[in-house]
Amino acid sequence: MDTKNVLITIFGGTGDLAKRKLYPSLFRLYQKGNLSDNFAVIGTARRPWSDETYHEVVKESIASFQPSDKEAQDFASHFYYQSHNVKDTDHYDVLNNLSDRLDEKYDIQGNRIFYLAMSPNFFGTIVSRLKSQGMLDTKGYHRVIIEKPFGNDYQSATQLNDEINQVFSEEEIYRIDHYLGKEMIQNISAIRFANLIFESIWNNRYIDNIQISLAEEVGVEERGGYYDQSGALKDMVQNHILQMLSLLAMEPPVAFSEKEIRTEKIKALESIRMYSEEEVRNNFVRGQYVEGEIDNHSFKGYRDEENVDENSLTETFVAGKFLIDNFRWSGVPFYIRTGKHLTEKGTRINVVFKQVPVNVFKNSVTGPYEQKRLEPNVLTIYIQPTEGFSLTINGKEIGQGFQTDPIKLEHRNSADLIENTPEAYEKLLLDVLNGDGTNFTHWDEVAQSWRIVDRIRETWDKDQKTPPGYSAGTMGPKEAYQLLEKEDRHWIWEPDEWYRQRGLLK
């Protein structure tokens, strides 16, 4: 059986995700020969599009790759549109007939991938109909890709998981967290497990704290309706941030395999301290953007966004401290922050090492200078928009006397390289074609992440407080700085703009 022969049915085929991410990724896979000529895609949603309209939409979504007309047409010819309301059982019969016809036409051998790219409210209904209406009665493989959010809290996620498990086994379920497809997130394991210099000091004896920042320049855009029900905690922390944290904190797996990595990630998540309400209040802060300016564009406040409640208490920013109660990490804070309408787009990890036990330079003033205090060594992993690493170490300032000065050893992937690297969705789709679930989230990870996040959410819901405001274009409310300052630390990553506003940038 050739796994490249496949029928991919996309529920939500007219949606934003399908157009912006899925069709371009499928095109790249097609161009590279990762999809053979024996594939077909059915796009389905309610609006009554024809195949021709659908082909135009698909071609438009790949236009930035500048394919020739023939290449674009050849690719689009594999796409079929079926108007369908997922709540309507009869429509699955129509879909199944079309699937069977395409299976025969493209010699697909019964391999079926179902991509659920629509509101999670429908996931349970869709999977149960797939089974009841015979869409899984083929001899090939069956895989289901599920978009985030996987549930709205632990309880709803459990219910959803039970519904899906009645139809698909865990090995057939691919819960997408697109951050796991990003090049530099995948690189975390290489940095840790292929370099003795890091892994040997990757613990509480040498690391003072770890900082994970996911900053977005954009606001909620057209997704106000969804976002106002979700907020930054559920939108970014429950999934992307806790996944990154688990990769940074996990023990070395005995082999670099799906099973072993999962085992270690789950253990790491289970070691995160479950806070009491009081600890949540002390260790997590939120914010909500108010009007402000970025690059001379003014932006409205969150409460004025479309489909957002004018008295909304939803947070568009979260900063917090996680503690991991195991031998490796006891006492090392993992600070996290994420927010909309911050100074710039950027995802970074800063691993801040402890100071040397004695600063021998402290009293060695050999010139007319006062000795500066030693800066910590910092390993920075740049996830996006630039990709690479830097290591900040202390050296001697050039010249007379003896002053220490931080020096940055830097590596950034070139723009060409980044341009030619597969986009996260492309990589993850190829993983699904290959049946490799390493970069997808296992149910136990999802469940534990919800337990952690629910505890925070419940405390906030109880308090019913308006989140502190921050102006669009800044790095969040002052409470996010105080969180670290009260522990005599500071955020390592401060965009230039932050310094400029305070007149600190020369």
Ligand SMILES: NC(=O)C1=CN([C@@H]2O[C@H](COP(=O)(O)OP(=O)(O)OC[C@H]3O[C@@H](n4cnc5c(N)ncnc54)[C@H](OP(=O)(O)O)[C@@H]3O)[C@@H](O)[C@H]2O)C=CC1
């Ligand atoms: N967009 C993004 O960047 C990201 C999205 N996601 C997730 O991906 C999923 C899809 O998001 P997105 O594409 O933005 O959402 P959209 O609102 O753009 O798309 C929703 C899709 O569902 C279809 N739909 C809605 N109701 C029905 C119904 N009753 N029967 C059949 N089809 C229906 C809509 O088409 P029609 O109106 O024609 O029926 C549309 O194709 C969500 O789970 C989201 O959280 C995750 C990460 C990023």
Ligand SMILES: O=C1O[C@H](COP(=O)(O)O)[C@@H](O)[C@H](O)[C@H]1O
């Ligand atoms: O999952 C989500 O991620 C995006 C940010 O993704 P990125 O790849 O651009 O960093 C975020 O905008 C969105 O709100 C959230 O649902």
